[in-house]
Amino acid sequence: MTQALGDTLLIAGRNLRRVPRIPELAIFAILQSIMFVLLFAFVFGGAIPLPDGGSYREFLMPGIFAQNIAFASVITAIGMTDDLNKGILDRFRSLPMARSAVIAGRTVSDLVYNAGILVVLMASGFVVDWRVHTGIGEFLAGVGLLLLFAFAMAWIGVWLGLNVPTVEVGQQVSFLVVFPITFLSNAFVPPQTLPPLLRTFAEWNPVSALTAATRQLWGNPNPFAAPGFPAEHPIELTIIWTAVLILIFAPLAIRKYQSISR
Amino acid sequence: MNAIVAEGLVKIYGKGKAQVRAVDGVDLAVAQGTVLGLLGPNGAGKTTTVRMLATLLRPDSGRASVGGHDVVRDAQAVRSIIGLSGQYAAVDENLTGRENLVLFARLYRLGAADARRRADTLLEQFGLTDAADRVVKTYSGGMRRRLDLASALIGTPRILFMDEPTTGLDPRSRLGMWDVIRGLVKEGTTLLLTTQYLEEADELADRIAVVDHGRIIARGTADELKKQVGGERIEVVVDQRDAIDHAVAILRRDADGEPTVDRHTRRITSPVNGGAQRLIQVVRDFDEAGIKIDDIALRRPTLDDVFLALTGHAAVEKPAGEEAA
Ligand SMILES: Nc1ncnc2c1ncn2[C@@H]1O[C@H](COP(=O)(O)OP(=O)(O)O)[C@@H](O)[C@H]1O
Ligand SMILES: [Mg+2]
Numbered sequence: 001m002t003q004a005l006g007d008t009l010l011i012a013g014r015n016l017r018r019v020p021r022i023p024e025l026a027i028f029a030i031l032q033s034i035m036f037v038l039l040f041a042f043v044f045g046g047a048i049p050l051p052d053g054g055s056y057r058e059f060l061m062p063g064i065f066a067q068n069i070a071f072a073s074v075i076t077a078i079g080m081t082d083d084l085n086k087g088i089l090d091r092f093r094s095l096p097m098a099r100s101a102v103i104a105g106r107t108v109s110d111l112v113y114n115a116g117i118l119v120v121l122m123a124s125g126f127v128v129d130w131r132v133h134t135g136i137g138e139f140l141a142g143v144g145l146l147l148l149f150a151f152a153m154a155w156i157g158v159w160l161g162l163n164v165p166t167v168e169v170g171q172q173v174s175f176l177v178v179f180p181i182t183f184l185s186n187a188f189v190p191p192q193t194l195p196p197l198l199r200t201f202a203e204w205n206p207v208s209a210l211t212a213a214t215r216q217l218w219g220n221p222n223p224f225a226a227p228g229f230p231a232e233h234p235i236e237l238t239i240i241w242t243a244v245l246i247l248i249f250a251p252l253a254i255r256k257y258q259s260i261s262r
Numbered sequence: 263m264n265a266i267v268a269e270g271l272v273k274i275y276g277k278g279k280a281q282v283r284a285v286d287g288v289d290l291a292v293a294q295g296t297v298l299g300l301l302g303p304n305g306a307g308k309t310t311t312v313r314m315l316a317t318l319l320r321p322d323s324g325r326a327s328v329g330g331h332d333v334v335r336d337a338q339a340v341r342s343i344i345g346l347s348g349q350y351a352a353v354d355e356n357l358t359g360r361e362n363l364v365l366f367a368r369l370y371r372l373g374a375a376d377a378r379r380r381a382d383t384l385l386e387q388f389g390l391t392d393a394a395d396r397v398v399k400t401y402s403g404g405m406r407r408r409l410d411l412a413s414a415l416i417g418t419p420r421i422l423f424m425d426e427p428t429t430g431l432d433p434r435s436r437l438g439m440w441d442v443i444r445g446l447v448k449e450g451t452t453l454l455l456t457t458q459y460l461e462e463a464d465e466l467a468d469r470i471a472v473v474d475h476g477r478i479i480a481r482g483t484a485d486e487l488k489k490q491v492g493g494e495r496i497e498v499v500v501d502q503r504d505a506i507d508h509a510v511a512i513l514r515r516d517a518d519g520e521p522t523v524d525r526h527t528r529r530i531t532s533p534v535n536g537g538a539q540r541l542i543q544v545v546r547d548f549d550e551a552g553i554k555i556d557d558i559a560l561r562r563p564t565l566d567d568v569f570l571a572l573t574g575h576a577a578v579e580k581p582a583g584e585e586a587a
Pocket of ligand 1: 276283302304305306310311
């Protein structure tokens with residue numbers, strides 16, 4: 001057990017050490033989000049009125065955070081596929097190390113990576129006048145929820161990364177999944193503006209739940225379409241989603257990893 | 263005692279019509295401290311065999327043990343005594359050479375200080391000290407292979423698997439790698455080495471198993487395999503066509519079998535035992551009889567001849583390839 005933990009930290013350390021060696025990945029991820037912030041805050045924002053009033057930029061930033069956390073699964077998948085195809089997994093698998101450590105280490109390193117990205121994004125949010133209006137406790141609770149969700153997304157990324165033949169395919173497939181759940185959500189527009197069927201999807205969508213939960217915790221504008229569980233209990237819904245995703249994808253990822261040897 | 267034993271190993275890829283029997287009933291026994299060369303062309307099943315022995319792949323049937331541990335039931339025990347250097351260098355391109363080795367050493371249960379020391383030793387041993395703190399991306403093909411081999415040696419394994427250690431290397435790097443391998447073997451490491459190159463197996467291996475289409479089609483020492491295609495021959499090209507009959511008569515007397523004659527090229531070939539001494543005798547007798555010769559040589563069969571005789575097809579193209587920048 002301590003061996004598994006030690007090995008997990010070694011692998012996570014190795015993954016993180018790679019981040020500054022391939023700076024393009026992190027820089028593009030950050031630039032892309034900053035572009036989103038600028039685009040929505042200054043270009044589209046004016047055309048999107050909030051039903052109950054309030055600052056669009058304060059509404060926007062929690063959506064940007066959640067979007068980035070969801071997209072982080074792509075980074076995880078890329079890392080996993082790369083290790084698989086470059087034979088690094090074979091090297092690890094021929095060592096007398098804890099087998100669980102390779103994927104556990106990947107989820108841990110990506111959690112740290114996400115936390116770093118979040119710091120940069122929060123700083124850029126601060127520049128466009130996004131503020132937390134509640135206490136430090138609520139602020140940290142919101143960050144905690146974001147990272148919890150990031151952990152669930154990392155397991156999806158691991159599973160996906162082990163199932164695709166190349167990094168490029170992995171990238172395409174994960175965008176196919178991540179785009180709908182981030183854009184058919186309350187992240188950029190109030191759900192009221194969506195047609196009814198999409199509105200229901202957007203209400204229950206895990207990214208919406210996460211966005212609404214952090215808005216609620218931080219006192220940012222949090223309009224919802226209709227009363228109901230997602231509107232009234234976004235924090236609980238986020239935790240349920242996270243648990244469900246981990247319960248589904250962690251075993252799938254582990255099983256896939258073990259079956260590489262078949 | 264045998265360090266590596268395999269009995270009836272089978273690995274099947276795919277299903278139905280697309281099924282490939284990559285390894286189709288392989289038996290092996292490698293005595294401790296010896297080198298077995300698994301020789302075969304591309305697609306013969308060498309890599310698949312090595313991956314099963316190194317616990318990376320589960321056999322579909324048959325069994326194997328390495329260092330006395332079953333590769334399926336006791337895989338973790340196998341991993342703690344083996345080193346594997348795969349067909350493609352399995353090192354992290356985005357880490358430095360030193361970082362790679364330290365990481366693998368730590369995962370091998372060495373403490374931080376021991377890991378650093380082990381890495382230093384290996385970097386020195388493989389001539390990578392100057393490049394130790396550069397990311398592997400900047401390494402040449404030969405350097406990557408050496409780093410990969412160093413990684414395989416992290417735990418000072420008693421049993422080592424090397425899958426095509428010199429494929430893709432330029433001739434100089436290849437000779438360097440051979441020296442490294444010879445050094446390891448001298449220290450008593452049991453080695454299973456795969457290769458497509460006949461001269462490589464001849465050079466490094468105590469015993470050779472020739473594999474084709476997932477089966478072992480011949481085995482023995484290099485000399486035993488060569489005997490299967492016949493022993494040494496003397497080959498003479500005489501200067502004048504008129505001299506052929508006289509030359510054949512001399513060879514009948516001096517050599518050890520019926521000479522074959524190609525009148526058109528004036529070439530006479532005759533089996534011979536006793537090597538160079540007999541060659542000198544033949545040259546003397548030709549000289550005494552006043553027969554002028556264009557060319558004379560003692561020919562030993564190469565493993566190329568062995569492969570052709572066993573399978574009816576040539577093994578592979580000759581080693582080539584540039585070292586990547
Ligand atoms: N993962 C795989 N899936 C399907 N077929 C494979 C796979 N790996 C190898 N093969 C096939 O198995 C045979 C043996 O391959 P391999 O063991 O790599 O040979 P070698 O290492 O001698 O070149 C080849 O026909 C190859 O195409
Ligand atoms: Mg191979």
